[in-house]
Amino acid sequence: MTTSISDMRELGRRLSNWGRWGAGDERGTTNLITPERVAAAAALIRTGTIFELGIPLDGDGPQPGGNRINPIRLMAENGQEQVLPGGFKWADDYVFMPLQAGSQYDSLSHVHYDDQLYNGHPGTGVTVKGADKCGIHTQAKGIAGRGVLLDVARTRGVEWLEAGTAITPDELDAVVAAQDVEVGPGDIVLIRTGWRAKFLADHDPAGFMAGEPGLSLSCATWLRERDVAVVGSDNWAVEVMPGENPGALFELHMVLIRDMGMTLAELLDFEELSAACAADGLYDFFYAGPPLQFTRGVGSPINPLAIR
Template sequence: MTAAVPDMRELGRKVRNWGRWGADDERGTTNLITPERVRDAARLIRTGQIFELGIPLDGNGPQPGGSRINPIRLMSENGQEQVLPGGFKWADDYVFMPLQAGSQYDSLAHVHYDEQLYNGHPGDGVTVKGADKCGIHTQAKGIAGRGVLLDVARHRGLPWLESGTAITPEELDAVVEAQGVEVGPGDILLIRTGWHAKFLAESDSAAYMAGEPGLSLSCAQWLRDRDVAVVGADNWAVEVIPGENPGALFELHMVLIRDMGMTLAEMLDFEELSKACAADGVYDFFYTGPPLQFTRAVGSPINPLAIR
């Protein structure tokens, strides 16, 4: 029997972290990444291997256009017409892109409901000038610590999960047990659905964005029980699309970001990392992925790394 989908607002009240780190807090669960946990995570660097988890920032990304496009990079100088003393030549370029065009963090101001952001900050504080509370700049010291990969697609023996596949807490438990890894306080949890592998194989941005496998709404309680600091995925919204409640949009986003204060990482590439983890059975590592300091922004591109 399929478990009932929880009511989003009731679930949000159960897992809410408002006031946990003070009435003025704007950082949420990244407060769980303490200096002691960062220090301990550094001991997970065993070989010095570095794995890129960010996708290339170019015109071949998965954004199909509309509200978000792939990055556009233009040269402002290339040196070809410069005549300068000593033969010196220089080049510059600039980029036009949404801050959530590729691998990205959602800030705690990215979504809200019932006129309130995380920690009760007013939702109308997000204006055309940006977010006066919970902007991505509040995470400027960086997000680094113990990373854990849960390879759900490999656990199922599939290259990727089908669109609309909801990952349940029970399946997360099964993957944890099969991989012999623990998920605990302050961890940066990465969920591999294989959705990026699908995009690499098909290069079909419309199909990539039409839906996706991802976490079910019930996973919010699972994440809260373990005090996970950040959750990321190789899809574009972390959660399953279409959602489990017809007529509702991005309910897991609302619970995780607005109620729990959890930063989300989206559109990551775990393909190289997942192969290395499967080869030696080690699924935890040092993760580093600081956001860019865009003041009052609601998201940021990232180039996260896993170091094993």
């Protein structure tokens, strides 16, 4: 499906959550993760097995340079030249990295258009000082609740989808049916395209970032109809790249983040989790993925966990 800029704006108006949680709201769809839904999700912890969904924060990541680089870690102290009472030695290190260098959340201040952020907050509030509204710190209580893995690649019977492959709402419905799982209000929905598996096989950052399979713009309606709280993927932008409209960039980002107020999780690793879900046929679990409290930050690195 090819869409135009005007179509994207009309879609955004139709799916908008502006004002739904009050005129001053900065959290968007994570408001759907209520205490009752978190408590219910705890019952999905059946064996206590933990799966880490974050990628390693090191120089072997997929960010080839430019605006974003892989993390650079430096030692401040290693203890080797210390002479202290009792033989005590200590080490410290620090990291230089973009907040979106690896597995990450996009905050609701990450993208905007027509000079407005989510809920009508002024886009001019994002300055060299950071975001005065909708920063990642507004999600500081954490993002935790019922997670659902939609394993598109496994359902198709492929290791990974090819770059430029657009996942449609009909395909999401087919995956839901094949997995015998439901998607509902407050869920954290994770889309496996196999793009992480491709990176692990190829170790080609430039190729990984050159394009990707992902959600089509039409999936915004699918997510809104089900009141999904957060959507994440094993690719770097959730949506298909190159995009469906050659005259625009990141249209799904604009609708999900700016209009619907939906936090996105990117560059996740579902390989171990995918195998476990396929083995026992259970695709829902307790998800725990708090962001770091970077005041006024437009994103945050994360190491989310799936607990089954």
